[in-house]
Each structure stands twice: as C-alpha cells, then as structure tokens.
Amino acid sequence: MDQASAFATYPSLKERVVVITGGASGIGESLVQAFAMQHARVVYLDLQEEAGTALAEQIVEAGYPKPSFHQCDLTNIAALQSTLATILQTHGRIDVLVNNAGNDTRHTIEEVTSESWDQSIAVNLKHQFFMCQGVIPSMRAQGRGSIINMSSIGWVIPSTHLPVYVTSKAAIVGMTRTLAHELGPDNIRVNSVMPGAILTDRQRRLWLTDAYKAEVLGRQALKRLLLPEEVARLILFLASDDSSAITNQSYVIDGGWI
Ligand SMILES: NC(=O)c1ccc[n+]([C@@H]2O[C@H](COP(=O)([O-])OP(=O)(O)OC[C@H]3O[C@@H](n4cnc5c(N)ncnc54)[C@H](O)[C@@H]3O)[C@@H](O)[C@H]2O)c1
Numbered sequence: 001m002d003q004a005s006a007f008a009t010y011p012s013l014k015e016r017v018v019v020i021t022g023g024a025s026g027i028g029e030s031l032v033q034a035f036a037m038q039h040a041r042v043v044y045l046d047l048q049e050e051a052g053t054a055l056a057e058q059i060v061e062a063g064y065p066k067p068s069f070h071q072c073d074l075t076n077i078a079a080l081q082s083t084l085a086t087i088l089q090t091h092g093r094i095d096v097l098v099n100n101a102g103n104d105t106r107h108t109i110e111e112v113t114s115e116s117w118d119q120s121i122a123v124n125l126k127h128q129f130f131m132c133q134g135v136i137p138s139m140r141a142q143g144r145g146s147i148i149n150m151s152s153i154g155w156v157i158p159s160t161h162l163p164v165y166v167t168s169k170a171a172i173v174g175m176t177r178t179l180a181h182e183l184g185p186d187n188i189r190v191n192s193v194m195p196g197a198i199l200t201d202r203q204r205r206l207w208l209t210d211a212y213k214a215e216v217l218g219r220q221a222l223k224r225l226l227l228p229e230e231v232a233r234l235i236l237f238l239a240s241d242d243s244s245a246i247t248n249q250s251y252v253i254d255g256g257w258i
Contacts, residue, residue, distance in 0.1 A: 001033045001062050007233060012241035013038040017091045019084075020044040021074055021131060022101025023067075024052035026200035027150070030228035031098055032067055033059060034236055042067035043087050045074065046101070074101050074127035075119070084134040093142060094135045096239040099128040099149045102168075106161045106207075117164055124168035125175075132179055136188070145188040146239045149176050153194045153254050157219075169194075173250050180248035189247035191238050196254025199225040221256025 018035045022028040023044025029051075035042045036059045044067060046052045052069040060066045068090070072083045088094065103123045107116065128149050139145025154162070155170035173192050180190040197203070197216040217223050234253050237243050252258060 001037065001059075008236070010038055010236060010240035010242060013040045013096075013236065013239060015039065015041060016095040016239075017041045017043065017087075017093055018096040018098065018239065019087060019094050019131070019135065020098045020100055021127065022046055023069070024048040024055060026202055027195070027198060027228040027231050028100045029055055030232040031100060031235060034229065034232035035096075035239075036064040036067055038236065039065060040096075041065070041091060043070065043091065044068075045070045045072040045080075045083060047071070047073055074131075075122040077126070077130050080127055080130055081134060084131070088138060094138045095142070095145060097131055097135045097145070097147045098235060098239070099131050099147070099172075101127065102150060102165070104154075104162055104165050107164065108161060109163055112164060120164035121168055124165055125171050128172060129175060132175075132190075136183065139183075139188045140186045143187050145183075145186075146243075147179070147183075147188065147190045148235050148238050149190070149192040151176075151192045151194045151250060153196050153252060153258050156194070156258050176250065177248050184247060189238075189243070191243075191247060192250045193231065193234060193238070194250050194252045194254070195231050196220065196226065196252075196257040198228055198231055200228055216257075219257045220254065224255070226253070226255050 018040045020028055020031050023032040024046035032042055032044050049071045056067050056069050070083045072079050074080050149172050151172040152169040154166045159166050176190050176192040231253055
C-alpha cells in the first residue's frame with residue numbers, strides 16, 4: 001500500500017460508503033486500498049473469493065478500517081442485485097460507485113460467436129448499467145452521489161484483437177454521458193475514466209512482452225509504465241467533493257498516449 005502521507009487526503013471521503021466492483025485484484029485492489037486509506041467504508045465485489053478475503057485482512061494489518069468483501073459474479077444480474085440489497089441493508093446507503101470490473105481476454109473477429117459476444121458484453125458492460133440502476137435510489141434519497149465507470153483508451157487508439165471489449169469500452173462513455181444528464185438534477189455525478197496501459201499483475205502475466213512494452217513506451221509521452229495506484233488517485237478525486245462540479249466527463253490517464 002502507498003504511503004498515505006505522500007498523497008492527498010480527502011476529508012469528504014471519510015465514512016462515505018464506496019462500492020467497488022472487481023476489487024480483489026488489479027486496479028480494483030488499488031482502489032480498495034486507496035479508499036480504505038481515506039477511511040471510507042469500502043465495500044467490494046469480485047469473483048475471486050480467496051484474493052478478496054486476503055485483501056481485507058491486508059488492509060486491517062496496515063491499520064485501516066476493514067473493508068467488506070462480497071463474492072459475486074457480476075455477469076449474474078440477479079446475484080448482483082441481491083448483493084446490492086445486502087449492502088444497502090448493512091450500510092444504509094451508497095455514496096460512491098466505482099464500476100471497475102472487466103475482462104480484456106484477447107479474441108479475433110473470427111472467434112466471436114453469439115454466445116461469446118453476450119459473455120463479453122456481460123463482463124465488460126452490462127453489470128455497469130445494473131450497478132448504476134441499483135445505487136440510484138439511495139443516491140437520490142441523499143441528494144448526492146458520485147459514479148465512476150471504467151472505460152479505456154482502447155476504443156480511441158488503433159486497438160486490435162479484442163473487438164467486443166473495445167465495443168464495450170466505447171459504450172461505457174456513452175452510458176456515462178446519458179446517465180450524467182438523467183441524474184444531474186439529483187446532484188448525482190457520473191464520470192468515466194479511460195486508462196492506457198496500466199501495469200497490473202494480470203497485464204504483467206499475460207500481455208507484457210518486450211515488444212508490447214516497447215510499443216507502450218514508444219507511444220506514451222512519459223517513458224515509464226503506469227501503475228494501478230496512479231489510476232486510483234484520479235478516482236479518489238472524482239469520488240470526493242473536491243470534484244463537485246465535474247460530471248459527464250471522461251478522464252484519460254495514459255501517460256500521454258492519445
Ligand atoms: N490494466 C489496464 O491496462 C487497463 C487499461 C484500460 C482499462 N482498464 C480497465 O480497468 C478495469 C480493471 O482492469 P484491471 O486491469 O485491473 O483488470 P484485472 O483483470 O487485473 O482485474 C479485474 C478484476 O475484476 C474481477 N472480475 C472479472 N470478472 C468478474 C465478474 N464476472 N464478476 C466479478 N468480478 C469480476 C476479476 O476477478 C479481477 O479481480 C477494467 O474495466 C479494465 O477494462 C484496464
């Protein structure tokens with residue numbers, strides 16, 4: 001975990017109920033840690049039971065409030081809705097939603113079947129809408145809320161080998177913009193974040209060849225690989241009251257790639 005003292009503290013995030021999807025690993029893990037370090041009441045959902053449970057213990061050992069982990073397959077909308085109902089029952093409200101979970105497994109155009117299309121949309125797009133739908137009543141009742149949807153620069157740069165993922169990431173920006181206008185009258189802000197190449201464990205394990213690294217560093221203005229905690233720090237700002245006038249936007253965090 002970062003040195004909390006080296007970066008900003010947001011007083012408005014203290015005690016806020018923050019729900020994060022895909023929080024057990026990757027950027028989501030950094031989000032869980034970053035919000036815990038702000039003393040928010042962090043709740044996170046993920047498929048991975050073991051990693052999710054271990055992360056909560058690690059945060060307690062570091063001296064921060066214990067976040068609450070819910071094992072949930074977000075492609076199962078009924079399970080997502082019942083998990084949200086449990087969270088609302090336990091915490092009474094939801095202040096911040098970070099729709100982070102996704103899966104960038106590579107696929108060719110030829111490989112896509114009707115079933116794999118639906119599966120990819122389910123893991124990259126559909127749950128983001130239903131999470132938003134599920135938190136809106138609580139945010140409306142409070143007259144405020146912040147929703148952050150994870151997109152990607154993948155739909156802007158010339159991406160190949162993951163067409164359904166890229167389609168989902170473009171759709172997330174459209175969804176963000178319409179929800180921002182639907183929910184603005186209730187003082188609920190909706191923004192999205194478009195990361196470039198972020199060095200998570202999965203990226204390191206699966207895609208970080210020397211050739212890919214050279215391509216990334218060649219494209220970026222910053223000549224170093226970007227870290228999950230750097231994305232988390234942008235999202236802290238968008239979740240906090242420090243960004244109270246910001247909605248309907250998509251923030252690129254890519255070291256100057258696009
Ligand atoms: N890492 C990058 O370079 C990068 C770049 C652009 C955008 N993004 C986006 O950032 C977000 C996080 O990416 P990441 O790189 O940390 O990915 P990751 O694969 O490292 O982590 C994703 C997390 O989501 C969870 N998850 C996946 N499917 C799930 C499901 N059906 N139900 C519940 N949980 C599920 C996984 O278990 C995992 O913990 C994604 O939306 C991704 O598209 C990442």
